[in-house]
Amino acid sequence: MRFGISVPNTDAATLVELAVAAERSGWDGFFLWDHINAFPVNFDPWVLLGAMAARTSRVRLGTLVTPVPRRRPWKLAKEVTTLDHLSGGRAVLGVGLGTPPHEEYAAFGEPADQRTHAAMLDEALPLLDRFLRGEPVDHDGEYYHVHTQLGPPAVQRPRPPIWAAATIGRDGPLRRALRCDGVFPLALSPAGLRPASPDELNDLVAALDAPTGFDVVAALGRDYSPSDLEAAGATWAIEGPDPEGSDADLRALIESGPPRVNPVIR
Numbered sequence: 027m028r029f030g031i032s033v034p035n036t037d038a039a040t041l042v043e044l045a046v047a048a049e050r051s052g053w054d055g056f057f058l059w060d061h062i063n064a065f066p067v068n069f070d071p072w073v074l075l076g077a078m079a080a081r082t083s084r085v086r087l088g089t090l091v092t093p094v095p096r097r098r099p100w101k102l103a104k105e106v107t108t109l110d111h112l113s114g115g116r117a118v119l120g121v122g123l124g125t126p127p128h129e130e131y132a133a134f135g136e137p138a139d140q141r142t143h144a145a146m147l148d149e150a151l152p153l154l155d156r157f158l159r160g161e162p163v164d165h166d167g168e169y170y171h172v173h174t175q176l177g178p179p180a181v182q183r184p185r186p187p188i189w190a191a192a193t194i195g196r197d198g199p200l201r202r203a204l205r206c207d208g209v210f211p212l213a214l215s216p217a218g219l220r221p222a223s224p225d226e227l228n229d230l231v232a233a234l235d236a237p238t239g240f241d242v243v244a245a246l247g248r249d250y251s252p253s254d255l256e257a258a259g260a261t262w263a264i265e266g267p268d269p270e271g272s273d274a275d276l277r278a279l280i281e282s283g284p285p286r287v288n289p290v291i292r
Contacts (some may be wrong), residue, residue, distance in 0.1 A: 030263070035068060035074055042103050045081065047096050049082045059089070065239065072106075080112065082116075088118030090120040095143040096130060100157060115244070116184075119193065120191065121154075153170060159179050189206060191210045204236060207241060232275065
């Protein structure tokens with residue numbers, strides 16, 4: 027199992043230094059949240075990831091997650107491809123709908139309806155797939171009309187991995203994830219989204235029956251261990267900052283390194 031850090035894109039210079047510290051401390055991935063208006067400070071994640079690519083050599087870099095419906099798929103594909111070239115083939119694209127919808131969409135006059143966002147994401151994913159491969163795209167759909175070919179293709183073959191966020195218990199997001207290279211599952215609680223428990227993750231993995239090489243990207247929780255997640259089928263464990271913690275706490279967490287576990291024998 028691999029281990030990653032996922033953090034909000036707050037202070038730009040600090041985040042680049044944290045990515046360097048994460049690689050030095052043995053983490054396998056460094057991922058940024060992608061918001062435009064949800065927090066008081068929101069820097070562009072792709073610019074930050076490009077700076078991180080120039081300062082690192084091993085750690086995977088990407089977003090968890092990018093709200094594709096508020097992006098133009100061709101522009102997003104250019105950003106991912108550019109990051110993949112800068113990093114020597116280390117880009118990862120996490121995709122989702124984007125929350126909160128009022129701040130991320132309605133505040134700019136865009137539709138805030140999540141059903142519309144889901145339809146846009148489903149239509150955009152095949153376009154992203156072909157753009158990242160450098161293949162021709164001829165598409166006339168409900169939301170996108172594209173007749174072109176973008177170059178160059180990404181470094182990774184057939185393209186950088188795409189992980190889809192999914193809410194456990196909802197069939198549409200899970201079907202979408204199976205069309206991608208991995209799933210980032212979360213569960214609903216009265217307080218909002220929370221990490222999926224090992225039992226929930228185990229049931230999800232059994233229901234998906236995903237192909238070999240499919241990533242299950244689990245968020246670490248406080249009530250279970252990384253070993254529990256690995257036994258349930260996780261291939262990545264993602265650590266995030268304590269909402270009430272300080273920048274010093276986050277740095278200490280990163281510099282302490284990932285909580286490595288022994289491989290599970292199946």
